[in-house]
Amino acid sequence: MITTPVRSAAARNDWRSLDPRPLGSPAHTPVSVSVVVPAHGCQPELDLTLAALAAQSHPASLIGVVVVDDRSEPPLTLPDLRPENTELVRVEGGGHGSGRARDIGARHAEGDVVLFLDADIIADHHHLEAHARWHEITDDAVVLGFRDFVDVTGVTPAATHDAVGRDTMASLVDGREREPHSWIEQLLEKTDDLLHDREDLWRAVVGASVSTRRDFYQEVGGFAHFPRRGIVDTEFGYRCFTGGGLIVPERHARSLHQGQRSFATRGPEIAQRRAPLIANHIANPRYRTPIGGRQWAVPYVHVIVPPSTAPFMTARYTVDDILANDHDDLTVSVVVDPDGDDADLYADYWQADGRVRLVEQAPASGFPSPATMIVPVGARLTSTAVGSLLDRLRTWRQGLLSISVTGVDAPLEMWATRALSRVRRADPAAERPVRETARELFGETWVAGSDHGVGTRSGASDRHFKDGRFHAGR
Template structure:
């Protein structure tokens, strides 16, 4: 299976429709509510697809229609838990049996090779999220056009090949398809959501390693305008009230300086050792300028039972003290083992216990990773006879995609996303016994101080460079005043500066 770097699927060569032999099954899942007539038209267009009929099933998730939907050519399942588009999509997913799940709106009319265009990509890789070319029309005699947002995004990103980590923003429920295994690995559809459930699902698919592929040959017409087209401001007002909690990548929705969010932007992973060292590391992670961070402390927490014990001589005293300290801190969770993935958080940072993060450490590490959409940043903390100690920032999407292949994870991540080594000291890491205390200045001002310290180091380096230049020029004879005016002036300037 081909390994794709970032979202550049251009290395794939899908066969032309009609020139290949399909083998994968597909479940077309359509959420529906009181739309019998439109749905009949959509299912009728599915009956004329070039993709082999024996490989296709159509599942309609009826979200409480009255009278209930009845259809020939589709299996109708009723939504019995919850209501809305998220609940309907998840109900349809649970009923689907195909290798691939193809989401479809109930008011779509498909070109005859629509399914085939989608499915040819899934035969090439098993981590594709294919996005159909949906045109909005008022009547079936129109060709229609894409939404301005879709058109602008595709034009500015080379059809999402250059979209990096934001390609999921075009994932919609109107016409997208993904392998069922990847969909379930991402957690399925959030049944609580009645709007924006497709965008939120797209984000989690990205964290699961998906590549998003818009296919202009997967043509379809959406009869009538979308809700966004009719009431864009109202839709945004509604959706932005909860998407900030669920999609950390939408940084502009997280502009509050103190709030905690359901899904953190960065999850720091620390192993529980002594009370003092664990506290030093965890507290520093919680006190940085990137407040959108949470911590997982790994330890044998199941051993902390409630039987009588010596309060001061308990063999598990340090473990118990750590648990006492953070039991009611909402940004800290306890785990028995290191998590395989921190999804849906987009980044994890693992820090050896006893090392302290600077005020700006998380901010600058993430900024570095985002510059080139790196999958791994390794910060060297110390080096000795036993090897090196390293703190690691890992991009969740990169390691999820690497897990789809056989091989060493770091090497696969480097190939598909890129990786880099940096100095831990340069990024603010320090041993706990050498770190500045957290009390006093707010994190913001500690961050400013860290920036000023970096600027001072750069200024000192520049002074050293100029001093060396002065020494070099001083060793040479000074030309006569009239012999080389500009050079003579430069030397006098450097000497006076020194």
């Protein structure tokens, strides 16, 4: 863990290493919370949700609510029983969807923290405070609230406000059957409450109650405006995790969900219809068909080739080796000086290749690809090199794999993008070497390039020219 006088950066997903204040104790660094509530045709449910938000332990002066009416007919209205600072935003045109509505609400939010709460959620007395206390101590937190599904027939806004204010929310549904979010609980049990270091912890993110700092939300791009149900939460969680987010299951952020979850009754249909979109935008083998030559909206590996003074042909061999790899779910950003002598050659050769981007400045990371690979010009890679290094990285014993290559000035680097993202956020002024911070937060392993098909003499692209028919141009 790295700690400054105010903020902390945890190692891996070890949220238990942080020490938020006890609920009810004063905050040393209070944060304001903007609650974004997307809503579509659910006035009675919204009334209960707002009544509960008006009875929170978090200071009322630090709470703002943005209700996003997602084309309801008739339009939604704000009830009298609501937090004082509540705004109603009406979305018009373009269809409706929770991701779009949440994102519009977040763009209206002004708080230090944005907390997304569904319009059929009754939040308990400490719900907002339980979220906020993590954001008081770290920039990386993606805090998850919990909910039980229960019938709330006959429950009134006044009774809700009274029970939540007295911290007796459970009394609203005494004697009624309550169902936990079972698949979330199963995932938490398998991962020791998300402490196991694996690449799919983002699956736990559900938009019914999730919060981040507003700056972090903007950094990872916010909720996508997908038209499909059942993907926006998962895809947002994927980008939060890949962007270095620390996913925190906050069991003190309790709530009641009004009625049964729709996925429980229409799960197979929703899963089938979301599969094509989720495969394109979530770079994870569980969603993708292992076929060569396929290009996805978000590739698994983003390779960055830093600027070099080497001749164009040297760069060409390096980049073509990468493109010729058996693991071809990748994109390559080649940094080119537009005023360099060979700049036109780069454009002539790669401008039509959909997997190559010619850029003037190296991206900070390969986000949203989960793996970022930095390959200096002059390195040569065999056809199995990228896959071999990925296999080593995906043991998740380290966040940075450094590859030494004799004859190349700088090592190759294979990063877990989430590690690189959090490292840069932990030290934005670059007061410490990036490698040192990475070693502390995620671990670093050095390997020999020769053990993984990386060297300087030959590479994957050579195999096409063994018959001598290739000519550099004449």
